[in-house]
Amino acid sequence: GAGVSQSPRYKVAKRGQDVALRCDPISGHVSLFWYQQALGQGPEFLTYFQNEAQLDKSGLPSDRFFAERPEGSVSTLKIQRTQQEDSAVYLCASSAGTGFSYEQYFGPGTRLTVT
Amino acid sequence: AQKITQTQPGMFVQEKEAVTLDCTYDTSDPSYGLFWYKQPSSGEMIFLIYQGSYDQQNATEGRYSLNFQKARKSANLVISASQLGDSAMYFCAMYTDTGRRALTFGSGTRLQVQP
Numbered sequence: 001g002a003g004v005s006q007s008p009r010y011k012v013a014k015r016g017q018d019v020a021l022r023c024d025p026i027s028g029h030v031s032l033f034w035y036q037q038a039l040g041q042g043p044e045f046l047t048y049f050q051n052e053a054q055l056d057k058s059g060l061p062s063d064r065f066f067a068e069r070p071e072g073s074v075s076t077l078k079i080q081r082t083q084q085e086d087s088a089v090y091l092c093a094s095s096a097g098t099g100f101s102y103e104q105y106f107g108p109g110t111r112l113t114v115t
Numbered sequence: 116a117q118k119i120t121q122t123q124p125g126m127f128v129q130e131k132e133a134v135t136l137d138c139t140y141d142t143s144d145p146s147y148g149l150f151w152y153k154q155p156s157s158g159e160m161i162f163l164i165y166q167g168s169y170d171q172q173n174a175t176e177g178r179y180s181l182n183f184q185k186a187r188k189s190a191n192l193v194i195s196a197s198q199l200g201d202s203a204m205y206f207c208a209m210y211t212d213t214g215r216r217a218l219t220f221g222s223g224t225r226l227q228v229q230p
Contacts (some may be wrong), residue, residue, distance in 0.1 A: 023174060037216075042119075042206050042220030043160070056216060089158065100148035100210040101224050103168060106160035 004107035025094030121221035138207035149190040
């Protein structure tokens with residue numbers, strides 16, 4: 001079956017541009033997570049959705065970051081006025097349930113480079 | 116707050132030998148899950164193994180086993196009979212149902228399997 005997909009896989013943005021990163025989770029998965037992975041580091045939590053509700057956005061680094069999942073399936077992470085420190089891989093993950101025993105399936109990530 | 120510590124930035128192992136990757140964790144939550152993920156150079160996060168805090172037995176999945184020592188708050192990954200394809204970054208992660216409901220990752224260990 002289809003896994004988690006993300007697009008684009010690579011994105012180069014000039015400093016100050018807005019970008020939108022898309023995540024298509026596994027069909028029927030309730031939970032959706034966004035993580036940011038800087039080079040050589042482990043992923044860091046950004047935000048969490050349960051269906052269409054954004055239950056936790058405490059990891060978003062600034063108000064330039066915004067995420068939505070309006071119909072409880074596809075999610076978009078938007079970054080306004082990109083800065084060089086936003087350069088990272090953005091990973092999306094989904095899981096079938098809401099408890100910790102549910103495996104999170106990761107997408108391939110979007111590598112964002114801000115020049 | 117939850118924290119995962121991986122103290123081995125890099126490890127080398129000879130093909131066909133076993134290797135242990137260390138992970139210690141910190142949480143005040145009595146209920147949690149511990150995960151190991153593999154991230155090859157291609158970037159995708161591949162789930163390897165899961166251990167619940169209340170599980171009595173250590174988890175095993177093929178060549179992977181998790182050495183869970185609850186009192187020491189350690190969850191080391193053991194890979195038996197290493198293969199060249201095991202060369203990758205390995206991340207330990209924890210998930211609790213209270214507080215931030217997302218994976219907290221360690222900084223990772225880069226494993227290189229030598230022929």
